Amino acid sequence: MEKEKTDKKDHILDAAEKVFAEHGYDGASTRMISGEAGVNMAMLSYYFGSKEGVFLAIFERRIAAFQATLLSINNDESLGAWDKLMQFVDRYLDKVINNNCFHIMLNREISKPKKTELTDKITSIVMKNVHVFHQIIEDGVKSGAFSKEADKELLVATMFGTKNYIVNTPHLSSAILGYDVMEAKNQDEKLKPRLKTYMKNLLRAYLMNENDNK
Amino acid sequence: MEKEKTDKKDHILDAAEKVFAEHGYDGASTRMISGEAGVNMAMLSYYFGSKEGVFLAIFERRIAAFQATLLSINNDESLGAWDKLMQFVDRYLDKVINNNCFHIMLNREISKPKKTELTDKITSIVMKNVHVFHQIIEDGVKSGAFSKEADKELLVATMFGTKNYIVNTPHLSSAILGYDVMEAKNQDEKLKPRLKTYMKNLLRAYLMNENDNK
DNA sequence: CCAAATTAATCAATCGCTTGATTAATTTTG
DNA sequence: CAAAATTAATCAAGCGATTGATTAATTTGG
Known part of the structure; x- marks a missing residue:
């Protein structure tokens, strides 16, 4: 067989x-x-x-599935900028928390200062995710849903960086949050919902800021 | 000699x-x-x-100086919560961008899922930084300067995570930002001011949100 | 259908090389 | 000259990879 x-x-x-x-x-x-x-x-x-x-x-095993998920969100024309962004946050956080071993590996690899064939390859893959996120924000700015003054590039760093900090430094984030973030039960019942809610509130506060981010 | x-x-x-x-x-x-x-x-x-x-x-070489910087900010009683937070952001970002080799090392070490004597030691040191940041936010909430609904713990992850993403994945962030973040000139003239401004705007938007983060 | 032939999967043993560490000899310094 | 600093040479241990032999599974031929 x-x-x-x-x-x-x-x-x-x-x-x-x-x-x-x-x-x-x-x-x-x-x-x-x-x-x-x-x-x-x-x-x-x-x-x-x-x-x-x-x-x-x-x-190679992890990448194919990931790309598919990503594009399916971005190509859904029925969604507005904000809903699209929320979808992205939800599904992205689900994926990376579930595959945290892989994302620890991935992050270690792109943390290398020296360029190699592998870091180049991984960087270009990760950039695709970045571009999707980027595109969503940009569309939202154009449609007037998001603040014009938003720093799209650094907002990417916040989105992925916040996730990395929680997922990739488990002992530290366990100490901060007060429970073991490696345990599947805690991940599903506590970490995921809290992180999603927080991320959404943060994005909303920053992107829908009335008093311009001068 | x-x-x-x-x-x-x-x-x-x-x-x-x-x-x-x-x-x-x-x-x-x-x-x-x-x-x-x-x-x-x-x-x-x-x-x-x-x-x-x-x-x-x-x-051991890097830690002493770092702790001193940190405490000097927190102990300045003349500053209000917001100014204290801004001081923290400024000086913290300066330090980590200047010593990015060290912070790449540090981050790789605390990214290890397995507990060791070293990860424990480093975690407890990093937790001191976390606590200072924590304390500043908490004081601000108590004094009414910051929104009560703020998720202090995850805001820590955003603060340090955003920085990590920019500093520790130089090829990726260079691709995102469009210039080499490893070059000292770019760091001083472009990266530092932009990151500081962004971080402050982000914190203000989230912490001083009128429509509560329900 | 069953035995022979072929292929795929698994194993212990071992190869050449690099590692971190130590030694004993040499040079530098005060 | 003696102590400190520096060197080249050497060590056992562990590394990734390969080998030839063996077993299990599959395909073929009468």
């Missing part, structure tokens, strides 16, 4: 994602990854060619 | 900070660090005991 083959590859990638998120690329050894996955070390090379191949496969 | 000794140690730490920021703890080898500093590999052990010793020394 070719289904089992895919399942096993996915199983290895799940384990690798966890180990990479925990130890970083260099800190994660192929022995750790194969151990976590419960397979022989040689299977990594067999399926993915190399350690780097495993790493890249993790990114 | 003991001064030269200190200078040499500082020189090594400068080099190490750069290499650690670029490659991460595991990706940075002692040979890279000694090469960057232009000293023999054994000097790292001679001065700092071990690779980990070098790493810890970098943190």
